[in-house]
Amino acid sequence: MPKARKEQVSLSDTPYYHCISRCVRRAFLCGEDVVSGRSFEHRRQWVEDYLLKLAGIFSIDVCAYAVMSNHTHLVLHVDQQQALSWSMDEVLQRWHSLHKGTLLAQRYLNPELRSELDAVQLQAVSDTAEIYRQRLYDLSWFMRHLNEHIAREANKEDQCTGRFWEGRFKSQALLDEAALAACMAYVDLNPIRAKIADKPETSAHTSVKIRIKQANQAKQPTALYPFVGNPRSNMPNGLPFELKDYLALVDLTGRSIRKDKCGFISASDSPILERLNIDQSSWLALTTGLEQQFGGVVGSSASMVLYKSEHNQQRLHGMGAAKRLLNSA
Known part of the structure; x- marks a missing residue:
């Protein structure tokens, strides 16, 4: 039986969450329907535009996203303190x-x-x-606005009624920096894993494409949660990584995934992995199967044990993966 949303979202544990919504219909959310021949590619832009609009209204930041043929992936940051200051x-x-x-x-x-x-x-x-x-800082209300808007627009275009999404969105709490980095890369590399893009900068309707485009102009996109560098005193709000390190890591990981084999990522080119102490084979396993490896929470074994204790849970799906892939993080 699914857990209540309030039991899955705990801002005292982490402000970062991976949210997935899947379409219920054979006729895709986006992409081309091979039966009717109709193209729904334009709907990707609906999702992207409304997602970033909501981020400007809610006290919820978009860290990463990918709009796929029949589902969406989001990595969101809930900024409760900002909402309380309004x-x-x-x-x-x-x-x-x-x-x-x-x-x-x-x-x-x-x-x-x-x-x-x-x-x-x-x-x-x-x-x-x-x-x-x-x-305005509630993850469920944010996802409700996004999904209801897209469902209404799709129903209007299809001239039909009824459920558009499979059900409520799935969420995974990202308990530590290692989980956050792995999940963002997992989301940004979705089109490459699905073989609909060859490299990150050509992955349409993803956060990484926007970040690369802006990085070429020495900027960061204002609509996305910024990278602010490694943790330090008086650290501004933002992602605790260097942008250049993250983009280099995503690019190298994408090349490895695209070749359909476990590629080699040089440690000298991946300072994020050095700081988080994740070995190369574990990183590739995380960025190709994070949803399958973990359940409602993602993190190192220490983070997950603490979460399990504080929430009085007997077991957590993914503990084995945490020990195998993130135990040293």
């Missing part, structure tokens, strides 16, 4: 960019009508804003 006005404005909200909240945001609200009404607006604030 003023009531900002919370309401963000929520109202997606929904009409309550009548009182609409009146509050209208400078000409705000002064007419009494103390009881202002308190009601404040209470409502706190509900919206919690939703």
Whole structure:
């Protein structure tokens, strides 16, 4: 029986999560239907555009993503502290960019009508804003907005009704830096594993393609969670790796996967692996089978044992993989 979402998402353990949504229909989310001959490639852009739009509204950052033929992969960072720092006005404005909200909240945001609200009404607006604030850093609400929007657009285009997604999205908690790095690479390399792209810079509708394009201009994409370098004191918010190291590692890993054999990654070219203490064969195993190797949480054996103890769980799927692949991380 699936665990309740609140039991799978624990911000006290980690703000990073791998989310997967799969399409229920034979007619793909994207790609070409070999039976009808219709192409749904344009839907990839729907997903990409709305995903990045939501990231600008919610207090949830996009670390990595890949839009595949019948499923999507996302690596998300939940920034609870940012949401808690927002003023009531900002919370309401963000929520109202997606929904009409309550009548009182609409009146509050209208400078000409705000002064007419009494103390009881202002308190009601404040209470409502706190509900919206919690939703704006809630992973389930983020995924609900994304998937419902795509389902409505697809149903409209297909002139039909009914379920579009297989069910609720699957999530994996990424407990440590090793799990985060492996999962991001796993997501960014999805098109290469599926043999629909030859190299990361040609992997359409992936985060790595955007990052490479911006890196060529010595920039980082503003819509994605930035790389801020190795952990240090007074570290800014962002991914705890060097961008150049990550891109080099993804490129080398992609070449190994594309050759359909266990390729060699030089340790001198992969400082992320050096810092995380992951050997080359383990890295390739992680970046080709992370979903199969792990269940709801991904991390080193020490991280998973701590998680299991704190959540009073008897067993965790993937403990063997953690010991085999990430035990030294």
